[in-house]
Structures are given as structure tokens and as C-alpha cells.
Amino acid sequence: MAESGEAWRPVSPAAGARRRPLDLICALGFVVAIHVTAAYALWTHRLLAAHAEVRTLQVDFVPPAVTPPRAPPTAEPRRPQPTNKRETLRQRPPPRQPLLSTPPRQTAAAVTVAEQAPVVDAPAAPAAPALPAQRAPLALGSELSVVCHHRPAPAYPPLSRRLEETGEVLLRVELGEDGSVAAARIERGSGHQRLDDAALAAVRGWRCSVPPAFGRAARAVALQPFRFVLQ
Secondary structure, eight states, X not given: OOSSSOOOOOOOHHHHHHHHHHHHHHHHHHHXXXXXXXXXXXXXXXXXXXXXXXXXXXXXXXXXXXXXXXXXXXXXXXXXXXXXXXXXXXXXXXXXXXXXXOOOOOXXXXXXXXXXXXXXXXXXXXXXXXXXXXXXXXXXXXXXXXXXXXXXXXXXXXXXXXXXXXXXXXXXXXXXXXXXXXXXXXXXXXXXXXXXXXXXXXXXXXXEOOOOBTTBOOOEEEEEEEEEOOO
């Protein structure tokens, strides 16, 4: 049947079989296009979000404005409080001291001073008998060789011989009452100590006989020379 004058032609099974793969390909292409579009939209959205986050982080790094510290409030000096002129200080009365009882007056005692006994001089001790004045030694006008019977000659020092030391020594010799040499000293030296010592050592061993004076033994003094000569 045909209303518009065209005849209806039935579709053959072979033609329908050829159109099915084409429809399937178109449907798959449409699905793939939808997925690609969705993926592109999602990727664009993430990229924009990441870009916005980076820009926000850049804004956050700006340092905040530093406000100057506030100065601490200065304490106002306290005004001295006016003193009340009406206040008066009451002085404490001094503590009462106990009255000291005065001791009864004592009657002046009579003081008797013992009379000092008269001083009697003690009898003077008897004076000691005066010792007889010691007589000065008897000065002999000659050498001791006259009164001295034992008179060894001084030894010549060996070192003085080697050094050829010579000289004369003059000794002052004092004899005791027993005739021994009591003291001897150098009156004039020879200039060599060894010769002077040899003369002193020799004369101290002498023995003499002092002539009595005034009927009793006496001391005597004489000068004795010694000459040291090399032969």
C-alpha cells in the first residue's frame, strides 16, 4: 500500500546485517568522546585548583606588619601626705628613781699617830786593817844575764833561716819574788813575727835570782835584747 504514490519496499535481511556494525561503531565513538570530554574537564578542574592553591600560598608568605611595643606606663610619684599639725608628741616622763637612804653619819674616829722612835745610828764597823802598799818592782839596770843563772838561748826558726830573716828584739821582762818570769812583752820588734815569738818562748823558761830589797824578796823588771844574725 502506498498513500503518496510511492511503493513500500521491504528491507532485506542482508541490508540490515550491514547497518548493525556501523551503529555499534557510532555508539562506541560517542561513549569514548563523552569519557574524553569528562576526563579533560576533570583534569582542567584539578589544574585550576592547584594553580589557585599556589597563588594562595604565595599570599600567605607576606610578613605581617610589626606593631611597636607599647611603653609601660610611668608610675606617678606619690605625693607626701600632709602631716597633721595638730598631732603633738607626748614626752614620756622619766622613770622614777628609788630614793637612796643616806647612811647615818659616822662619828669621826680619833686617829692617833704613834710617835716615831728616834733613829739611833748603828755603830760603825771597825775599819779593815790597811794592806801594806804593794811595792813597785825593782828596776834592774843591767841585763837579766847577770841575775839569771838558767837562760837558754832562743832557737832560730828554720823558715826564717831559709828566708834569711834577721833582726833584733827588745823584751820587757818582769820577774816574780821567786825568780820566775811572771810576764814578758815585746818592747821593740824585729820586723819578723817568727823571730819575736822565738824570743818570747825562750825568755819564759828562764830562772833568775832577784836580789832582796829592804830585807825581803822583791819583784824586778829588766829589758832583755835578742839579736838574730845568720853566720
